[in-house]
Amino acid sequence: MNELFSGNTASLNTTVAFALALTLSLVLKFWLASRQIRHVAQHRSAVPAAFAEKITLTAHQKAAEYTITKTRFGLLELSWGAAIAIAWTLLGGLSVLNQWLVSVMGHGIGQQVALLVAFMAIGSALDLPFTLYQTFVIEERFGFNKTSLKLWLQDFAKSLLLSALIGLPFITLVIWMMGATGPWWWLWVWGVWMGFNLLALLIYPTWIAPLFNKFQPLEDPQVKERVSQLMARCGFTSKGFFVMDGSKRSAHANAYFTGFGASKRVVFYDTLLAQLSPPEVDAVLAHELGHFKHKHVIKRIVSMFAISLLGFFALGWLSQQLWFYTGLGVLPNLGAPNDALALLLFMMVLPLLGTFMGPLFAQLSRKHEFEADAYAVAQTSGPALAGALLKLFEDNASTLTPDPVYVQFYYSHPPATERLGRILGTAH
Incomplete structure (x- = not known):
């Protein structure tokens, strides 16, 4: 009786913790987005003094409207994503899908792979209207979309085919390893996951990217x-x-x-x-070379290794806890593997942690961008890099007046004022 009570308490605590984390994440993101919208709107009527000679008021206002539109649309996506997460977990959607597949296919690796595939297919279908609206309404409205529905459908079909050819064997291997390599399966799967990512870095430029672009x-x-x-x-x-x-x-x-x-x-x-002019092209390329010179790519790969190792360790432990399933609205399989269920639940919980860790990674990324800029200036020239960035800010409709707090949470690149200030040696 005490064990049953303890299990029920752990399950309830998990439910409360998940609901609280999801709520806090939503509140934080809505607050940050509202700050960004308000700040950009308040500064849309005049080009910042530092850019007055380079950026027209029309371009500045276009960037403001583009930023506000995308941010508002992001709130809609955020709300929809939270509703879907609750439907999958606390409302029992994932449990129903799993039980239905078990009734049709029985237990086994085939059923687990089918659960992963069905989950991803349903998720993609639910996100599809947002993807289409982003491309054919928002991007079209601001003059950025150049793709046709036919080309979009071709890309979609290619992506599905690649997912089937590459993704299906990979997830099948992962599910098999989770059940066949004992209590240390998470370490073996981590090694395979890292190898897969490194292989992708090698083959993407010459084998995958050319399938979508010339x-x-x-x-x-x-x-x-x-x-x-x-x-x-x-x-x-x-x-x-x-x-x-x-x-x-x-x-x-x-x-x-x-x-x-x-x-x-x-x-x-x-x-x-x-x-861009040839000197500006030089400067942009030098910036990219700066990332390699400072070993940013290697550092990010090593960081990914370390973080993913911790993640797989946590997954290995959580997958053995009954309350992890029941607290998130899932009835686990009795006497059969729950590896696919554990993977999917972990995938839905992990982004909540990312919300609160995001500022640390964003700050590190901005630091790397400053270092790459400094390298580009040393190899080419500050004015050339500044000129290139100004053109890119204008052509991409990047706002020159983001909210400072929003920047700390979300911006992987420094805002224009800080970045150009350092490049031109005017930052304090």
């Missing part, structure tokens, strides 16, 4: 010569310089240094090359 060798002789000299000066090598047809989907511009080891390659969006 990558043509950089042909502009002036730009090619400049970036070749920059790479040599910085002591970097790559598999080549490529131009990606990003303009067929979006007007947003970017450049990146992708891959790992021998598969590294430099990729420029065609929209970026159309907007």
Whole structure:
């Protein structure tokens, strides 16, 4: 009787803790979003003095409206996501789905894989209206969407096929390992997970990305010569310089240094090359090289290793606790594995922790961006980098006046004022 009472108490405590964490997360995110909307709206009538000569009032107001629209839409997505999380957990949705699949398929690895696939398929279907609205309404309204419904459907079909070809074997392997490798399964699965991620870094540039975009060798002789000299000066090598047809989907511009080891390659969006001068292209590339020079990529991979190890350890322990299931609205399988249920419940709980840890990771990311900027300035020039960033801020409709508290929680890149201030040596 005491054990039953203790179990019921633990289950109730889990329910209360989950509900409280979800509520606090929602309240915090709504408060931050309201601050961002209010702050941006209050400063939309005038371009900040530091940018008055470079950014027009029309562009500044467009950025404000774009930011406010996306933030408001984000609140709708947030509310919907919270409702879905409650439906899956406390209202018993996941338990019902699991029991139905057991009644159809019986217990076994096939049923567990089917549960994971069904959960992800249902989740994708529930999120689909938001994805479509974001692309074909919001992005379209502000002139950023360049994709057609046909192209979007083609991308969607390719993603599904890749998920089936890569994702299904992987999750099947994980479920099998959880049941076959004993009490230390979480360590073995962690090792496989890390290997999978490293393999993805190797194969993505040359095998996966070309399925969605065309990558043509950089042909502009002036730009090619400049970036070749920059790479040599910085002591970097790559598999080549490529131009990606990003303009067929979006007007947003970017450049990146992708891959790992021998598969590294430099990729420029065609929209970026159309907007920036050769010295500004140099500066943007130097910024990306700065991340490698400071070993930010390696540091993030190591951090991911450590954090995921803790996560898998926690999952290994929680998966053995009855209250973890019952407290989150799930009736576990009796006398049969619950590995898929444990994975799914953990996936729904983990983002709540991320909400409160987010500012730490965002601060670290902003620190890395400052370091990469400093490297770019040393290798090229401050005015060139500042000019490139100003164009990108304007072309991407990034607000110049974000709320400072919102920045601390969400911004992985420093806001324009701080970033350009440091680049040009005017920050205090």
